[in-house]
Amino acid sequence: MVQFKKWQLFLVILFSLFAIIFSLPNFFSKEILKKLPSFIPSNQIVLGLDLQGGSYLLIEVDTESVISENFESFSDNLRLSLRKNKIPYSKFNIKNNNIFFNIKNENKKDELSKILSKYSQDITFEYVDDKLIKIFFNNQKIKSIQDTSVSQSIEVVRRRVDEYGTKEPSIQRQGKKRILLELPGITDPERLKKLLGKTAKLTFQIIDDDLSWNDLKSGKSKPGTIIYESDTELDPSGSPILYAVKKRNTISGDLLINAFPTLDTSSPVVSFEFNNKGGRKFGKITSENIGKRLAIILDKKIISSPNIREPITGGKGIITGQFTFQEATDLAMLLRAGALPAPLNIIEERTVGPSLGADSIKSGKFASILGFVLIITFMFLIYGIFGIFANIALFFNLLILLAILTSIKATLTLPGIAGIVLTIGMAVDANVLIFERIKEEIKHGLSPIATIDTGYREAFKTIIDANITTLIAAIMLFGLGSGPVKGFAVTLSIGILTSMFTAIMFTRILILIWLKKTSPERINL
């Protein structure tokens, strides 16, 4: 019973070696690590954005707007099929992504069901009464729209972030419709935020001149056209000029293969190039509409409306507008990266500048070392030689903790450092429990070996109970989600486990070896 088993010693040595090997790279600079041969572990702990400086952006994809868009195009199609199949209907209206209409002839219900069955994967329908039917997208369809728009958005965000020139960005989906963007080193994300805030949906459409802007202003409209505001031209009263553009013959920006900023008679413009298909379509439409005006529409605003003087067949062109060179550069970049399927909203942002990050590392390091020194001094003063054993265990505890955090690639945040320091404080608790038990056993006048043995045994179950309850609270912290707090929870939980291990195994073996070597008559504690 006094002996520790061979495998225990083996385990302790194994863990110590692991701890030393995997924590060591953290104490050297990156330059030195690069020179080492590759078989030596050289991974360092990953610093959180709050320590290395950078930006954390939580973005919500406005999937509602995509769902509405999809639904509107579905309802257009449905109306067409109803007419084509001669099914008379009335009071067709759309409310909150539900289509309602009355079927005039109840004998046509079968035929209607047949048409609707073509869409059966996407929609559900029900009769509100004998005539009134309600049609809406089923959950599966809504989820699939959400999924595709979020994953497309992630793709576009990734391209835009890459074009912007960020090193090692992390882009992850979070929850149903959110994107988490972590950008190390970006300490002024304002321009990037502006770029991400643009949908960059570009279309080329022909302007319909039949209605003057006065007509349009008074609310007149013409079937087959859609009304947009001009981004640059104002009417005498100061409000933007309206244009009606034809829905037919729309060329969309996804047919572009290249765009770059350039100068046209000394004003900045964006030069673009279509792919083959786009080039042919552009040539055809321009040659059919000579003398008319072409609207270039970006995010529902007309940014320029040049006259078509001749067919443009080369598949190349320029977009003029009242750009600064920076704006032209950004627009070209957005066009290259492609349009977002839905608008994005930034709903959370946390940016830490490089100086604060460096300060935090410095103060975190200092506080950890100071806390460690205070505690080992205190432990030595209270427990003497036993305190030294506990301190050796504490030192290895820290190394093991650091090694585990490094090898599981956990991110170290400032609250994480606080978690480590708190672990130092609480880690000695297991040893304190054991030593206090031993103290009590000394009073019973057993032999030193029996005293220590009983002390360990008695304290063991208390240690387990006490630490598991703390662990429960630490694990619940994961539920809090946000990065820094998670970092704290990780270090605290691993710290609890490693401290139990080192307190029970390390100090025990150290004490037993010491007992063997010195064979004291009695224990002073």
Place this chain on the structure above:
Amino acid sequence: MPILRIIKSETNINFMRIKKLTLFISSILFFLSLSLVFIKGLNLGIDFTGGSLIEVRFKENIDLNNLRMKMNKLDLGEIQLQTIGNGNDIVIKVQDKKNNENTQSETIQIIKNSLSGESVEYRRAEFVGPKVGGELVNAGIIAVIFSLIGILIYIWIRFQWNFAIGAIIALVHDVILTLGFFSVLQLEFNLATVAAVLTIAGYSINDTVVIYDRIRDTMRKYKQITFDKVINISLNGTLSRTLTTSLTTLLALIALYTFGGIVISSFIIALIWGVLIGTYSSVYVASPILTYLKQDNRQIKDGN
């Protein structure tokens, strides 16, 4: 022989003599804290309210009143200015106006633009949308409730129901008193503080379980003595450990508070308070409360 003694090796303090007094004081503090939280409220950070925050370091001395006037002119909503560190670091906090979700993320840019003439360095910038703020409140409350339930179940299994209830009463006592502490001093209550509250819960329960463990042992050893005596023996037996662990933890926390920087200071204050109140409550709340809960010695389970 060790150099320092926290307490002399044989103590025989009659803790239970003042149990009525301490339970009385604790319940007064408890209800005082509760009413403070409801009446005065907590100084919620932008994590929970939504809003923007910028920490700016001015290269030259700055006139705070001037800056305040300048910020108020921007008409962004309620603005708070706070000096930290050596006086040249200013935290600008904006409680965004309600119902303009889309423009809120621009607040940071607007403030930066208004300071573009000064020689400044931006230390950090945070923006939390109102929706996210609400979600974080929920996540925080859920995390606290689930850890309480988890701990309750564990102690119920390992001990028996009255121990579980005693531990939870002590735990809720600590959490509420911590909230009261934050309300009285109007310290900022943010996501990190919730993490601190959970850690306090963990620490406090740790302390309580160690004492309960001893109470269980003592009950088994001495079947003929009163329960008050059982608790006194157990508290005296664990006193040295209770104080030593509190002291080591406090040493670490004080080091962090003094040198850990402003970002985590309210987090550390919460932890320091929690260690003090957690230690007190294990001795003077969790233990005496057991004497009022129904006791059946034959049901004591073996913990091994």
